[in-house]
Amino acid sequence: MSLVTPQHASSAQARFELTRWSVVRTLLRQRLLNWALMSLALLGFAVAVLAGLVGTAAGSANFGIVFVWIVWWGLLMCVLLPLGGRAWCLICPVPAPGEWVQRGALVRPPVAGEVGLPLAISAPDRPINGLPFTLGWRWPTRLRGIWLQNIGFLGVALFSTVILTQPWITGWVLLGFLVGALGLALLFERRAFCRYVCPVGGFIGLYSLLAPLELRVKDPVVCQNHWTKECYLGSASGYGCPWLEQPWRLDRNAYCGLCGECLRTCPKDNVAVSVRWPGTDLLMARGWRLDEAYKAFIMLACAAIYPVVLLGPWGWLKAWANLDWLPGFGLYAAAFLALNLVGVPGAHLGIAALVRRAVGLREVPLGQLFVALAYPLVPLGLAAWLAFTLSFVFANLSYALPVLSDPFGWGWNLLGTRDVAWQPWLAGGVPILQTLLLIAGMVGAIGTADGVLRQFAGGRRAVWGLAIQALLLTGETIFFLWLYLGALA
Amino acid sequence: MSWWESLRRLSRATPPGGWRLERAARWISLVLILGIPAALLAGLLGAPGRSGRAIELVARQPAAGGWSLDRIVVNRGEWVRLRIRSEDVVHGFAIGRLGVDAGSIEPGKTATVEFVADQAGEFTFYCTMWCDPDHPRMRGILEVRGPGPASAEGRPAARDVELQHLDAPREAPAAPPARPSAVRGRALYDERCASCHGGRGEGTDRGKAIGRRESRQERSPIEVLQILAAGKGQPASAGTIAHAQPSGATRVARSHNRYGRGWSAQDRWDVVAFVWSLGTSSDRIAIGERLYLSNCAACHGERGAGDGPGGKYQPKKPADFTDARRMLAGTGALYTAKIRRGGMGTGMPYWGSIFTEEELAALVDYVWTFSLGGPP
Numbered sequence: 023m024s025l026v027t028p029q030h031a032s033s034a035q036a037r038f039e040l041t042r043w044s045v046v047r048t049l050l051r052q053r054l055l056n057w058a059l060m061s062l063a064l065l066g067f068a069v070a071v072l073a074g075l076v077g078t079a080a081g082s083a084n085f086g087i088v089f090v091w092i093v094w095w096g097l098l099m100c101v102l103l104p105l106g107g108r109a110w111c112l113i114c115p116v117p118a119p120g121e122w123v124q125r126g127a128l129v130r131p132p133v134a135g136e137v138g139l140p141l142a143i144s145a146p147d148r149p150i151n152g153l154p155f156t157l158g159w160r161w162p163t164r165l166r167g168i169w170l171q172n173i174g175f176l177g178v179a180l181f182s183t184v185i186l187t188q189p190w191i192t193g194w195v196l197l198g199f200l201v202g203a204l205g206l207a208l209l210f211e212r213r214a215f216c217r218y219v220c221p222v223g224g225f226i227g228l229y230s231l232l233a234p235l236e237l238r239v240k241d242p243v244v245c246q247n248h249w250t251k252e253c254y255l256g257s258a259s260g261y262g263c264p265w266l267e268q269p270w271r272l273d274r275n276a277y278c279g280l281c282g283e284c285l286r287t288c289p290k291d292n293v294a295v296s297v298r299w300p301g302t303d304l305l306m307a308r309g310w311r312l313d314e315a316y317k318a319f320i321m322l323a324c325a326a327i328y329p330v331v332l333l334g335p336w337g338w339l340k341a342w343a344n345l346d347w348l349p350g351f352g353l354y355a356a357a358f359l360a361l362n363l364v365g366v367p368g369a370h371l372g373i374a375a376l377v378r379r380a381v382g383l384r385e386v387p388l389g390q391l392f393v394a395l396a397y398p399l400v401p402l403g404l405a406a407w408l409a410f411t412l413s414f415v416f417a418n419l420s421y422a423l424p425v426l427s428d429p430f431g432w433g434w435n436l437l438g439t440r441d442v443a444w445q446p447w448l449a450g451g452v453p454i455l456q457t458l459l460l461i462a463g464m465v466g467a468i469g470t471a472d473g474v475l476r477q478f479a480g481g482r483r484a485v486w487g488l489a490i491q492a493l494l495l496t497g498e499t500i501f502f503l504w505l506y507l508g509a510l511a
Numbered sequence: 512m513s514w515w516e517s518l519r520r521l522s523r524a525t526p527p528g529g530w531r532l533e534r535a536a537r538w539i540s541l542v543l544i545l546g547i548p549a550a551l552l553a554g555l556l557g558a559p560g561r562s563g564r565a566i567e568l569v570a571r572q573p574a575a576g577g578w579s580l581d582r583i584v585v586n587r588g589e590w591v592r593l594r595i596r597s598e599d600v601v602h603g604f605a606i607g608r609l610g611v612d613a614g615s616i617e618p619g620k621t622a623t624v625e626f627v628a629d630q631a632g633e634f635t636f637y638c639t640m641w642c643d644p645d646h647p648r649m650r651g652i653l654e655v656r657g658p659g660p661a662s663a664e665g666r667p668a669a670r671d672v673e674l675q676h677l678d679a680p681r682e683a684p685a686a687p688p689a690r691p692s693a694v695r696g697r698a699l700y701d702e703r704c705a706s707c708h709g710g711r712g713e714g715t716d717r718g719k720a721i722g723r724r725e726s727r728q729e730r731s732p733i734e735v736l737q738i739l740a741a742g743k744g745q746p747a748s749a750g751t752i753a754h755a756q757p758s759g760a761t762r763v764a765r766s767h768n769r770y771g772r773g774w775s776a777q778d779r780w781d782v783v784a785f786v787w788s789l790g791t792s793s794d795r796i797a798i799g800e801r802l803y804l805s806n807c808a809a810c811h812g813e814r815g816a817g818d819g820p821g822g823k824y825q826p827k828k829p830a831d832f833t834d835a836r837r838m839l840a841g842t843g844a845l846y847t848a849k850i851r852r853g854g855m856g857t858g859m860p861y862w863g864s865i866f867t868e869e870e871l872a873a874l875v876d877y878v879w880t881f882s883l884g885g886p887p
Contacts, residue, residue: 057536081619084619431596431620433594
């Protein structure tokens, strides 16, 4: 049994094209769509930053804390990411100012000869498009991949206890994201920040491999015979892919921001948004990379550390993570980084070596197998993050109503909901949902492991390897179940 | 070409599809960009509908700074609007002697109280919720300037009892075998005492009034017991009632000798409990209970046993009001003075600038109930 369609089974029949409906196609091709979504999000983002910087220090009454770490996080992890993959990247306000400055426009498409070269093959000596102070440099080759995103995420995660609870720190972090994205947009071409730096974008990209939504070319043959490549270079209908992807080569969700520019620019109407069987991308061996594998390990380790620190009964640990006592924080940081960078990857490396031996894959480099076997952690990791998210989102979601009326905690009552009392929602149902999600994650992980191993060895040889891998994934699932139903219950 | 010239060229360009959408988007964005600071400015300058003078007061745990203002100065007759915001934990706000109480304020919430400062003087505002080990120190001064009688702030701490007696050791020579019952005591009182002292202790031509509050101010319960028990071998020690009138007590006790005959020790304590209840009322006890629970229970415990959660942070264990030997050896005046002055090194704050005389009396009445029980 496999939740994941093996690569060879992936076909047009396994998809349902949403853009075959004219309503969907027309909507996604609207240039106004991106601006409207990002502007709305930017408005919320600005309020969150300001609330963090000048609003009340009480997190539960501050828009910055409640709407970023409860509402947005809940929406991202429970809806957007599992169902839409990188759908959030279509809405995300962080790159918006930089992109608008690069283009010198909020909505309108590029016009050849207007300012510099509006169509997009970058040249180091001139801007791609937009205003003259955007330099349009290419991103350094050495910094490509998601290693920077891994480091950024580890940094945010290490200080998360402080960031998640203190509005002013949240405000500065959000502002840092915005300024960082704007600064990089002035220096580098397109969405370099989103593609290579954004700590959130890193894990969204990884988990979007599991999503049942995809943007792909309909017929690769059409692209092979079409040389103008407007989808990458841009045209009078839209901009070249901001994510530096070549849509005709797109076979994974990881780096497609679903912005829809290629839908607008393709003169052959050869780009489609479809729903498909979840997890199809996980088995695309061409995309397996060490930086993504490390992202999977980091996400799994953090999914275990977060609930222990933030929800657990161990006050001393929370105090250490909260920087209450600097030597304690030093110990916590050392353990945190060791578990993320050495502990979890090391354990999986050992298991990969065992699998290699059991299956008899002497011809396959251990490193290659190690990377490939990290991808089964994607469904399990996402399930663990969903379980963690459920444990606090429903308990705290009711804070959103008073905060909407009084975002800064200044006593406003804009919508008349200021005095709505806090109450936990779905208190009884959360453990059941967590259990179901973790079991589904485990099944998906074992299914993915099966699909991965079959690409190295067929038939009965793969069974022993799968057994070892399944044992590991089951053990990890049991640990998470113990965490949510035992230790933290 | 300068970047400004580029901008100008850009704004003149006419892309396919016209400028309408782009221009509309720019206007909307501009409104949003200007709108947020404008809303913020409006919020900083004043909430919608605000009029007159408003004072912003931020409450933080004492360890984080306590009240944002230590002293608030207003003019007599001024309409005052205080907006109190809690920044960390649940706080409370009240102003002693003015009857201003904002109740509890949850983290991030703002409570507003409005009043006319019609009395000149200095009044203590304070947190009414246990918020920190140093919670009792979370106080500030509201200064009302202008002509008029000065407030009671700064009056001598012990008016009714000399200061040196406040901390004198005291211990009753006997304690009730069981918790006294004013209900049982009333039956015994009606049988032997009411004919002279009146059914409610109001006094008759044969016996003095013993149901007045002043009686309890002057005497301790153990003294009343000794009046009933005199001749039975339970004399009071000098230290026990050092601040009372031992010679008078002995004389009265002698005259009551025959009335206490045949009563057990518990009977006598029941009568004392009833006599003690005559000087108060259920309403007053209720006021005292409210004050006790919001101001004292954190250290002294809900049941007065000195086991409140805040007690462990104090330099000395809070007094146990259920300790009958200790409590029954003190007079109402003694306890009023102790509450008014504070604990002097024990961690107990002074309340003289906060409670009115009536509130002090009600509080003392309630504290007695821990060892003597309530009114019947």
